Amino acid sequence: MKPKQILNAASAILSLALVFSPLATHAQAQGTRSIWNIPSAQYPMVDDQGRATFKLTAPNAHSVQVTIHKTTYEMTRATDSVWTLTTPALPKGFHYYFMTIDGVKTIDPNSQTFFAYSREAGGLEIPEGSEGDYYRPQRGIAHGQLRTIEYYATSSGTWRTAIVYTPAGYDQSGNHRYPVLYLQHGMGEDHTGWTRQGMMQHIIDNLTAAGTATPMIVVMESGDINVPKKEKEHFVEITKYGTSFYRTFIADLVPMIDSTFRTIPDRDHRAMAGLSWGGHQALDIVVPHLDMFAYIGLFSGAVYGLDVHKNYGGIMSDAKTFNSKLRCFFIGYGTDENVGQTKLRKELDDNGIHYTPFISQGTAHEWLTWRRCLKEFLPLIFKSK
Amino acid sequence: MKPKQILNAASAILSLALVFSPLATHAQAQGTRSIWNIPSAQYPMVDDQGRATFKLTAPNAHSVQVTIHKTTYEMTRATDSVWTLTTPALPKGFHYYFMTIDGVKTIDPNSQTFFAYSREAGGLEIPEGSEGDYYRPQRGIAHGQLRTIEYYATSSGTWRTAIVYTPAGYDQSGNHRYPVLYLQHGMGEDHTGWTRQGMMQHIIDNLTAAGTATPMIVVMESGDINVPKKEKEHFVEITKYGTSFYRTFIADLVPMIDSTFRTIPDRDHRAMAGLSWGGHQALDIVVPHLDMFAYIGLFSGAVYGLDVHKNYGGIMSDAKTFNSKLRCFFIGYGTDENVGQTKLRKELDDNGIHYTPFISQGTAHEWLTWRRCLKEFLPLIFKSK
Numbered sequence: 223m224k225p226k227q228i229l230n231a232a233s234a235i236l237s238l239a240l241v242f243s244p245l246a247t248h249a250q251a252q253g254t255r256s257i258w259n260i261p262s263a264q265y266p267m268v269d270d271q272g273r274a275t276f277k278l279t280a281p282n283a284h285s286v287q288v289t290i291h292k293t294t295y296e297m298t299r300a301t302d303s304v305w306t307l308t309t310p311a312l313p314k315g316f317h318y319y320f321m322t323i324d325g326v327k328t329i330d331p332n333s334q335t336f337f338a339y340s341r342e343a344g345g346l347e348i349p350e351g352s353e354g355d356y357y358r359p360q361r362g363i364a365h366g367q368l369r370t371i372e373y374y375a376t377s378s379g380t381w382r383t384a385i386v387y388t389p390a391g392y393d394q395s396g397n398h399r400y401p402v403l404y405l406q407h408g409m410g411e412d413h414t415g416w417t418r419q420g421m422m423q424h425i426i427d428n429l430t431a432a433g434t435a436t437p438m439i440v441v442m443e444s445g446d447i448n449v450p451k452k453e454k455e456h457f458v459e460i461t462k463y464g465t466s467f468y469r470t471f472i473a474d475l476v477p478m479i480d481s482t483f484r485t486i487p488d489r490d491h492r493a494m495a496g497l498s499w500g501g502h503q504a505l506d507i508v509v510p511h512l513d514m515f516a517y518i519g520l521f522s523g524a525v526y527g528l529d530v531h532k533n534y535g536g537i538m539s540d541a542k543t544f545n546s547k548l549r550c551f552f553i554g555y556g557t558d559e560n561v562g563q564t565k566l567r568k569e570l571d572d573n574g575i576h577y578t579p580f581i582s583q584g585t586a587h588e589w590l591t592w593r594r595c596l597k598e599f600l601p602l603i604f605k606s607k
Numbered sequence: 608m609k610p611k612q613i614l615n616a617a618s619a620i621l622s623l624a625l626v627f628s629p630l631a632t633h634a635q636a637q638g639t640r641s642i643w644n645i646p647s648a649q650y651p652m653v654d655d656q657g658r659a660t661f662k663l664t665a666p667n668a669h670s671v672q673v674t675i676h677k678t679t680y681e682m683t684r685a686t687d688s689v690w691t692l693t694t695p696a697l698p699k700g701f702h703y704y705f706m707t708i709d710g711v712k713t714i715d716p717n718s719q720t721f722f723a724y725s726r727e728a729g730g731l732e733i734p735e736g737s738e739g740d741y742y743r744p745q746r747g748i749a750h751g752q753l754r755t756i757e758y759y760a761t762s763s764g765t766w767r768t769a770i771v772y773t774p775a776g777y778d779q780s781g782n783h784r785y786p787v788l789y790l791q792h793g794m795g796e797d798h799t800g801w802t803r804q805g806m807m808q809h810i811i812d813n814l815t816a817a818g819t820a821t822p823m824i825v826v827m828e829s830g831d832i833n834v835p836k837k838e839k840e841h842f843v844e845i846t847k848y849g850t851s852f853y854r855t856f857i858a859d860l861v862p863m864i865d866s867t868f869r870t871i872p873d874r875d876h877r878a879m880a881g882l883s884w885g886g887h888q889a890l891d892i893v894v895p896h897l898d899m900f901a902y903i904g905l906f907s908g909a910v911y912g913l914d915v916h917k918n919y920g921g922i923m924s925d926a927k928t929f930n931s932k933l934r935c936f937f938i939g940y941g942t943d944e945n946v947g948q949t950k951l952r953k954e955l956d957d958n959g960i961h962y963t964p965f966i967s968q969g970t971a972h973e974w975l976t977w978r979r980c981l982k983e984f985l986p987l988i989f990k991s992k
Contacts, residue, residue: 260722260725260726260727261833262726262834262835278711279711280709280710280711281710282670282709282710283708283709283710284667284669284709321713323668323708323711323713324667324668324669324708325667325668326664326665326668326713326716328706328708328711328713328714328716329714329720329727331726331727335714335720340646341645341647341716341717342645342714342716342718342719342720359757361759365756365757365758367755367756369752369753369754369755370752370753370755371750371752372744372808373750374744381744393867393868393869423757449646449647450647482778483778
């Protein structure tokens with residue numbers, strides 16, 4: 223091959239990486255790049271006020287919007303081909319976002335993708351300072367591992383996927399057995415949520431290294447809530463959303479975990495927590511199975527209209543017995559959201575049911591609330607009696 | 608809360624999953640849904656001729672194209688709001704694809720995402736029949752696990768991620784130690800490529816269960832080739848693409864793997880393979896380190912202009928010694944691609960260097976070639992002398 227031929231052949235290979243290369247300019251940098259950008263992308267950038275600047279090359283588009291949670295911002299043409307937007311200051315933490323190009327809601331080419339809203343979405347991080355160190359990886363401590371397990375569920379006749387966190391030292395601890403936390407994501411998300419936008423592996427590594435949390439196994443499954451519900455579904459059907467998971471959970475997931483990992487398979491060493499609709503699912507699974515679980519965590523749990531005398535066959539109406547069985551009933555949520563926790567707490571208070579409240583200051587129905595909830599919840603479970 | 612209030616509160620939560628729900632209609636089904644669709648999406652569908660039908664709701668768009676590898680197809684308006692396209696018959700296997708909406712190359716909202724072309728991309732599978740069973744999960748056999756390891760690399764001063772496959776029975780096999788295959792993706796892809804589009808865990812599970820492959824650990828890292836190269840880069844610089852990985856590989860990755868997993872840390876039990884530019888990297892790492900490796904696999908390896916007398920300090924020019932050290936030199940590629948393998952093979956033949964060729968019939972520079980290469984390569988390594 224002559225140099226020209228070599229160059230052509232190499233270019234053919236290289237073109238794989240070139241044709242779709244996204245905008246990556248270092249000019250006009252405003253702040254620092256979001257940690258969820260693809261490796262080559264400078265934008266979105268976030269300044270020290272929490273304002274995010276987006277850029278998109280779209281010479282033929284007629285309108286481009288950026289939607290962050292429920293707020294939509296118009297992008298404007300900075301040049302003939304480049305659209306730009308700088309937002310007002312955004313809340314700290316993780317936010318899903320979309321770009322809408324001439325009416326099609328899609329993903330910023332500069333962003334990594336996250337499963338949310340029952341589809342792939344973009345992600346943006348407004349960084350915290352050192353108060354966010356608890357969810358960042360730290361050097362000089364031992365780290366756990368995340369294992370992706372594909373297993374066949376006989377109850378549903380399908381292959382399913384679970385992500386399992388094993389604590390630091392699991393491989394080296396011989397026959398030592400560990401307690402298990404089942405940790406659920408929210409509606410429209412999937413089993414990857416907690417290890418990506420939630421950063422649970424760093425939170426638990428850091429708490430375990432500090433001696434604040436007991437070394438444990440954590441299991442994250444899809445929960446059957448990653449398909450959108452129809453808009454006009456009425457409430458009776460809404461409560462059925464994700465209930466197909468309950469049978470799989472008891473018949474397939476827990477037995478698979480107990481036979482695959484060195485668990486302590488009893489109620490004192492099994493907990494369940496979930497965020498938003500995953501909290502709803504956790505309550506639905508734990509309350510009828512107090513023989514299996516002694517701890518529950520609701521993180522912005524979507525629990526509406528709980529009647530302790532009517533729901534779950536009245537199990538909760540005997541507060542003394544219920545309190546004695548549930549060694550931890552954690553209810554966490556943000557100051558800036560309303561998912562029915564006030565009503566839920568009143569119902570529990572009125573009926574003498576004990577729980578541990580946690581209120582995250584200045585956060586809404588979002589991942590920063592849930593990272594904080596996990597940090598508060600982990601030290602409360604699996605303590606010696 | 609009254610029923611109306613309950614419904615409103617529940618709707619607020621549900622809206623998270625509703626606002627961006629993609630097109631999901633069961634009408635006019637053409638074939639079966641691609642396995643890489645998001646859970647709610649019927650389209651793209653693939654018929655028994657390998658034709659794919661795409662749909663997109665985009666009432667305000669002026670033009671929409673679908674690009675599959677290097678071919679771009681125009682979508683047409685089926686109704687005022689819905690665009691559609693049925694392609695000609697496509698090659699079997701996995702294909703990346705993009706949708707271009709009024710000039711912006713983006714991702715079909717119906718598709719899961721895959722890291723390729725140095726960004727997130729859509730994915731489409733044209734199914735094989737039973738000849739594809741080797742990369743599908745099988746019931747009734749033992750399965751390995753995939754572990755995601757985040758580690759700090761002192762050579763680069765950064766946190767990095769590796770995916771590590773541990774074979775079935777790893778947790779139960781006491782002090783048993785295993786050989787290690789380092790397996791690299793291609794240019795513009797990342798460490799997730801082999802376990803998602805490559806389905807390596809199913810290929811190796813199936814071969815191991817059949818007794819065809821030796822139980823082994825497989826390590827997949829990013830290789831520093833997930834950032835696009837500039838288009839006008841000349842060849843001297845192209846050869847440097849991804850070379851930053853070599854130092855990290857020797858100084859950080861291999862020691863981390865050998866200290867974290869029960870490996871057999873010698874050359875007879877260490878192999879390296881890679882696809883496309885990852886093959887280029889594998890050759891660059893293995894040839895100068897025959898004290899560390901005894902096996903190499905090039906899967907459509909991007910190796911141009913190899914001169915066995917000049918490259919790698921002339922190590923390959925002593926064919927007898929080189930042949931005696933390299934227990935397997937695998938060169939696989941598809942009939943429908945040209946990445947310089949003919950010239951490479953001639954150079955090796957002319958200089959008496961042994962290798963095992965494999966030619967995948969009817970496939971190009973694509974994942975079906977590489978799934979097949981892995982299936983052929985695994986039985987050749989780590990055999991007893």
